Amino acid sequence: MDDFKPLLKRLSEAFGPSGFEDEVREIVIAEMEPYVDELFVDRWGNVYGVKHGKSDYRAMVAAHMDEIGLMVDHVEKNGFLRVKPIGGWNEVTLVGQRVVVRTRDGRKIPGVVGTRPPHITQPGKEREAPEMKDIFVDIGASSAEEVEKLGVGVGSVAVLDREFAELANGAVTGKAFDDRVGLAVMLWALRRLRELPVTLYAVATVQEEVGLRGAAVAAERVAPHYAVALDTTIAADVPGTSEREYVVRLGGGPAIKVMDGGRGGLFIAHPRLRDFVAEVARKEGIPHQMEVLYGGTTDAMAIAFRREGVPAVAISIPARYVHSPVEVLRVDDAVNAARLLVAVLENASPQFVESLMERRIK
Incomplete structure (x- = not known):
């Protein structure tokens, strides 16, 4: 956990509004390069780190670089x-x-x-x-x-203009945790991945905050067989809200997306993939929450309906006061999100990936 906070601090304090992610991109490239087999940047600035697995099936993990x-x-x-x-x-x-x-x-x-x-x-x-x-x-x-x-x-x-700071009880505060914490989770997980059953494309995406643009481009290029988006979600566990309105709680562990979106359309996570992630969390003893959020979405929405369709889910890090100068999260929630991501990627066998594909009835 001690090596996670410096990474999150560096990413959080970087300058990177949508369409101008250059400074964040340089950090991502430097952090990703030692842990992947291939590294490249596309025309719009998405960063792709490829880690080869035992099979040619492709998993895509996405976390966005931009901030509002x-x-x-x-x-x-x-x-x-x-x-x-x-x-x-x-x-x-x-x-x-x-x-x-x-x-x-x-x-x-x-x-x-x-x-x-x-x-x-x-x-x-x-x-x-x-x-x-x-x-x-x-x-x-x-x-x-x-x-x-x-x-x-x-x-x-x-x-x-806001610096990263530590609060009590393992909480931290800063700007742009949406979604620099997702990037930190992806980069921290890459350091710990061992042998992979399928090939991984870890993608740091651009322009999520203005319409999930980078993820759509990346999904077309990668054509993944399944995908996991990493992002923050609303922890409304504050005075003045009922328990039903909390969505998730700080300290309750990463959230596994069931549904999100709103007036612009709903994203419903692929049921079999969602259940697989939850089962992995249970087997690994990783605390977790199930997330239903009406309002806001993630790169998973853009990835899911590319080409023939991509089974997609999101692992969310609970955060209070999202899109403000003082976003708050618990580092243990983020580290547990990274542990869960590692376990999912290492346990998603080619046989499991095949089970997600279209079925021929006749």
Whole structure:
């Protein structure tokens, strides 16, 4: 567990909004290279680590590199930056936060997120959450010309500025645990994998937060026979929610996805694969939870319905306050997710993979 936290810290603090995952990608390549037989990057920036198994059947594990961010779409004459969201933001979590803005030459400069002061806001409206159109980023510039000299302009991107920190009882907090913890789980598992029954494609994907884009491209390329996505899920075990609303609990172990999604469509994990993962967890004595989440989905959704269809499931790491500067998770939940992933990959025999394939009735 001690070697997991430094890896998660390094990944969490890296700069990598959707479409701009370069810094995270370099970490992934360096961490993955010693433990795979082949390593390559596709045209969109997905990273593939291939570890050959006894058979040519292909397993795909996916974890996304990107985090939610902001993109400058207008520079005010007095130097303030107007922004659009990259991914799903709740504006309440943005106001009053520090951000890091990347310049055209790759430098990072600090900024803060501001909005109209409540003291001069219409009475009755001062406590309402602002809309994104009312939010701006202040980098200290006093004119559009100064912004230009700093190397910032339309198309510049920003992410939250927040350091990784340890809390009590094995909990940690930071930004972008969604889904840098999934990456950490995948990389930590790669270090521990022994002989594999089928060939593994470990894929660090791009642009999950804006539509599961990278996973769709990767699944078309790999054409896996089964797939496991790694991502966070909602741990709503906080004051003000009922037990039914918790989804999962911190400290209860990794969650095995049963269903997720919402108005945009539901993902239902492949039943036989889901049951196999649960059985492996029981046999290995790994604490785990079953997850039904109505709202939000993972790369498993994009992978499952490529080509002829891919049996897919997700192993989720419980996290509180997802898509905020202060996401919280338990390191033992993440390490147990990695243990479960290792056990699944080492126990999914060619015979089991064949059982997932289409059946000829006549």
